Amino acid sequence: MIFPKNIEDNLVFVDTFAKTNSIMEQFAGKNVRVAYSGGSDSDTVMWLLKSLGYNITGVFFDTGLEYGATWKHLEYMRSCGFNIEVIKAVTPIPLSNKKYGSPFISKYTSQMIAALQRYGFNFQEDGKLSFDELSEKYPQGKSYLRWWCDLYKTKRYNISRNMGLKEFLIKEGVPFKISHKCCDGAKKLPIKRYAKEIGIDLMLLGIRKEEGGIRSLAYKNCFVPKKYHTYGMYFPLFWWSKKDKNLFDLEMDIKHSDCYEVYGLERTGCAGCPFGGDFEKKLEVLLEFEPKLYKGANNIFGQSYDWTRKYKVFLEEMKNAKKV
Secondary structure (H helix, E strand, C coil): CCCCHHHHCCHHHHHHHHHHHHHHHHCCCCCEEEECCCCHHHHHHHHHHHHCCCCCEEEEEECCCCCHHHHHHHHHHHHCCCCEEEEECCCCHHHHHHHHCECCCCHHHHHHHHHHHHCCCCCCCHHHCCHHHHHHHCHHHHHHHHHHCCCCCCHHHCHHHCCCHHHHHHHHCCCCCECCHHHHHHHHHHHHHHHHHHCCCEEECCCCHHHCHHHHHCCCCCEECHHHCCCEEECCCCCCCHHHHHHHHHHCCCCCCHHHHCCCCCCCCCCCCCCCCCHHHHHHHHHHHCHHHHHHHHHHHHHHHHHHHHHHHHHHHHHHHHHC
């Protein structure tokens, strides 16, 4: 193991090396994989392991809507000596969208709206009723009604986390079917199936706590024992800051996907994903660098894009009205 001095003497990295070696020793001779997305963090995990002398297979889950640059980078990583398997989606995103509905705003928000739609909730009429009135009308949907009525103690579980969304849905309704299942069929279920088929004991993931989001908030430590999950999970970069990661990548001369180094994206994920507030930037990137994928994303997510834009216009009008 030979590292540049800036890495070798850095306590953040020394701590990571020690933890990683300890974990790998515990799982020596067992089925260990890296959840490889083709993204920047998963690249760093692969190179970190290789630098420490571990040849761990990466597993890439093909969602059915991947950047061409991601496929190109996967081949580059293979040319560097990494073994990377490709696992197909149980339900590719285009099919999931057609079968179940479109994602909107975020996975959690989509899950809540989809559930209310299944109960026949009329956003424009029922949306104005109290929780007690709604509970009487939809007794099986109380957990989703609590989201709608802002009754959870933690704001991130309430509709008010998205400013003006409740008012928007009461005014405009939802003219198409919403679903969060694109993530399930493209990633969650394939991972579960694959893990069961080969009997995975440990999965390494490029999750960093500093990034926030549901994934990182779900974990408090860098290691999750198998007794709490289908398999053990270890996040080598969990305590790294963005500065730490950039330093490691620079000193180790790690090359990332063109999605980062040419397209200018900060994160990859599914191409054109409507989740998050930056889908317009993603679309601009697709239009410039991958026009065929741009057309495909609009065909798949067009309704979601349009309704999100309409929501943003409504939000601006609401903010301006408050200023008057």
